[in-house]
Amino acid sequence: MVETGNSAAIAEAFADGPAYIPYLAVGDPDYESSKAYVEALDRGGADVIELGLPFSEPIAEGSTIQGALVRALDAGMTPDRFFGFAEELEVEAPLVCMTYYNLIYQYGQESGPRPFVERAAAAGIEGLVVPDLPAEEADPLREACDEFGLDLVFIVAPTTVGDRLDRIMSRVSGYVYVQARLGTTGARSDVSDQTTQSLDRLREYDVPKAVGFGISAGEHAERIVAGGADGIIVGSALVDIVAEGVEEDLSTAEVADRLEALSRELKGGAERGYAARVEAPESR
Numbered sequence: 596m597v598e599t600g601n602s603a604a605i606a607e608a609f610a611d612g613p614a615y616i617p618y619l620a621v622g623d624p625d626y627e628s629s630k631a632y633v634e635a636l637d638r639g640g641a642d643v644i645e646l647g648l649p650f651s652e653p654i655a656e657g658s659t660i661q662g663a664l665v666r667a668l669d670a671g672m673t674p675d676r677f678f679g680f681a682e683e684l685e686v687e688a689p690l691v692c693m694t695y696y697n698l699i700y701q702y703g704q705e706s707g708p709r710p711f712v713e714r715a716a717a718a719g720i721e722g723l724v725v726p727d728l729p730a731e732e733a734d735p736l737r738e739a740c741d742e743f744g745l746d747l748v749f750i751v752a753p754t755t756v757g758d759r760l761d762r763i764m765s766r767v768s769g770y771v772y773v774q775a776r777l778g779t780t781g782a783r784s785d786v787s788d789q790t791t792q793s794l795d796r797l798r799e800y801d802v803p804k805a806v807g808f809g810i811s812a813g814e815h816a817e818r819i820v821a822g823g824a825d826g827i828i829v830g831s832a833l834v835d836i837v838a839e840g841v842e843e844d845l846s847t848a849e850v851a852d853r854l855e856a857l858s859r860e861l862k863g864g865a866e867r868g869y870a871a872r873v874e875a876p877e878s879r
Contacts, residue, residue, distance in 0.1 A: 600746040600768030600802075602721040604689035608642040609770065609803040613865040614826030615640055615816075616805055617833055617858060618693065620647035620663035621680050622672030624837065628847045629667070630684060632837060635851035637686035639858025643770075644686060645724065645828065648677045648694035659831040662838060674702055674711070678718040689721040691748065691769075696728045699736065712739035722746035722769045730763040737766050748772050751797065753789040760796070770803040772828060775810070775819070794823040813864030820868030827865050833857065 600606060608614045617636045622629050636644055649664040649672050681690055692715055696708075703710025715723070722745050728736065730749060740747045746769025753774060755763065764771065775790045790806055797804050806819045807828030816827045833854055840850035 600722075600770075601741060601744045602689060602746045602769055604721050605643060605691070605746055605769040608689060609825055613816075613820045613824065613869045614642040614770070614803070614805060615858070615862040615865050616643045616645055616691075616807075616826055616828045617641050617861075618645040618647060618660075618807075618828065618830035619833055619837065620649055620660065620667045621677050622649065622667030622670050623663040623834070624666045624841050625670045626672075626676070626680065628850070630680065631847050631851045632854055633684060634686055635855040636833070636858050637688050639855040640862035641686075641688040641858060642826070643691055643721075644688045645691045645693045645830070646677070646681065646720075647830075648672075648674060648692055648698060650695040650698055652695070652697075657831060659834050659838065663834045666841070674698055674714075678714055678720075681715075681718040681720055690719060691722040691724060691746075692720050693724040693726070696725050696736075699723075699725065707739075708736040709739045709742070712736070712743050712745060716743035716745055720745065722748055724748045724750070724772060726750055730759070730766050733766050740768070746770075750774055751793065753793050756796065764797075764800045764802065767802055770805045770826060771797065771800070773797065773804050773806045773824070775806050775808040790819060790824075791822050798823070810861070813860040813867075816861045816864030817868040817871070820865045821871045822868075823872070824868075827861065829861055 619632055633644060649667040699708045699711040737747055748769050749763045749767045750772040751763060773793050794804060803825040805826035805828050806824040810816060810827050810829045811832035819827055836850060836853045
């Protein structure tokens with residue numbers, strides 16, 4: 596895969612096969628447990644880890660991740676604690692922050708995205724995903740990311756076409772988050788036909804395509820990567836495990852083991868899909 600962004604670590608994650616990109620909300624259900632859970636994702640084969648910085652109005656999220664963000668906020672998560680969390684993690688995978696533009700814009704003593712991006716870079720964050728920031732309004736954040744060496748990842752929906760798609764793809768770096776289906780985030784039991792259509796529409800753009808929204812099993816990962824994806828993004832299925840741990844009063848170690856096991860399943864499915872694609876490239 597050709598390097599298409601600021602972060603060498605993110606480029607490397609896509610260099611030799613499919614990237615497995617898990618997501619968890621930082622601070623869910625508490626600071627120390629959350630650290631153990633993110634480190635379990637790393638052990639399970641994560642190539643990039645998306646860390647959710649909680650925001651009170653997460654418009655792109657379904658009920659599963661909304662619940663995680665509420666638990667994290669109730670436990671006292673803030674942007675500054677988030678950055679400290681990132682600095683304390685012991686993981687190999689590069690870290691990407693997923694949050695909403697209001698938090699980015701208002702951080703620090705001056706308005707605008709630069710202070711947030713500067714602090715994120717100092718904390719070891721390699722990229723940002725900002726679901727509520729339109730590409731047309733992203734130039735200040737794009738400039739700050741370029742200044743401090745972060746990638747800026749955009750989400751492309753199944754309905755994104757034409758000039759709007761071109762505008763997004765002209766500003767994206769690192770990878771593009773391909774929304775597998777319409778609606779909000781949430782684990783599903785099937786793979787949407789919209790995924791293949793979205794990947795076909797993006798084929799001409801030379802940036803890694805990572806598919807998210809609804810992936811919950813190794814079989815899903817296998818089918819999506821076999822169909823042309825360069826990576827998979829998994830959130831709700833992992834957050835469900837954390838929520839079950841809270842509901843069932845499980846130990847941190849038990850929840851971490853479950854997260855690591857599902858991560859290995861998802862990573863294995865992605866690798867099987869990639870092997871099938873390499874063996875039969877004409878089917879792409």
